[in-house]
Amino acid sequence: MTIRYFEKIKKRIAKLEWLIERESIEIEYDEDADIGNIGGSIVFKDGSSLHFKEILLGKKIQYRFHYMDERNNLISRWDNAPHHKHLDTFPHHLHLPDGVKENKPVKLIDVLDKIESIIIEGLE
Numbered sequence: 271m272t273i274r275y276f277e278k279i280k281k282r283i284a285k286l287e288w289l290i291e292r293e294s295i296e297i298e299y300d301e302d303a304d305i306g307n308i309g310g311s312i313v314f315k316d317g318s319s320l321h322f323k324e325i326l327l328g329k330k331i332q333y334r335f336h337y338m339d340e341r342n343n344l345i346s347r348w349d350n351a352p353h354h355k356h357l358d359t360f361p362h363h364l365h366l367p368d369g370v371k372e373n374k375p376v377k378l379i380d381v382l383d384k385i386e387s388i389i390i391e392g393l394e
Contacts, residue, residue, distance in 0.1 A: 272299045272306040272326055279308060282379050289389055291315050304328050308378065316389050318345065324378050335381040343367070345388070348376050 276297050283293065291313045299306025309323040317340025325332040334349040347365035354363045357372045364373035 272304055273301050275326065276306065276308055279378055282382050283312070286312075286382060286386060289314050289316075289386065299326075314385070314389055316340070316392060318385070318389070320381070320385060322378060322381070331375070331377065333376070333378070335376070335378065337381070337385060346384075348373060348381060350375065 276299065280297075283290070283295070293310065293312045295308065295310035295312075297306065297308045305325075305327050307323065307325040311319060311321045313319045319338050319342075321336045321338075323332075323334050332350060334347070334351070336347045337345045339345055344365065344367055349363065349365070350361040352361045354360060354370055357363050357370070359372040359374060362373050362375045364371050
């Protein structure tokens with residue numbers, strides 16, 4: 271499962287190539303143990319950037335996706351670090367410039383879809 275998941279991510283990133291200025295991505299996995307991680311950064315042509323880490327431990331996923339504008343100001347940060355216990359979606363949450371809010375679990379592909387929408391919206 272791990273290698274198929276990472277292949278899906280690589281294909282999704284390839285479809286965004288027209289929006290990407292540069293990328294640096296590392297993937298490590300052990301297919302037998304069904305564990306792996308993907309991490310790196312993507313700088314988009316609008317100057318925004320995504321720094322990310324997603325760790326697969328069997329069916330459990332740990333993640334952080336930090337999306338910033340061209341001045342490195344926070345746009346959104348999705349993560350499931352075990353803090354913000356007061357949120358109903360604990361440990362999943364979303365950091366925004368005005369605070370933290372509840373959020374459903376997300377995967378890197380979900381975040382890439384969201385960023386694509388944001389960038390395209392900015393082009394219109």
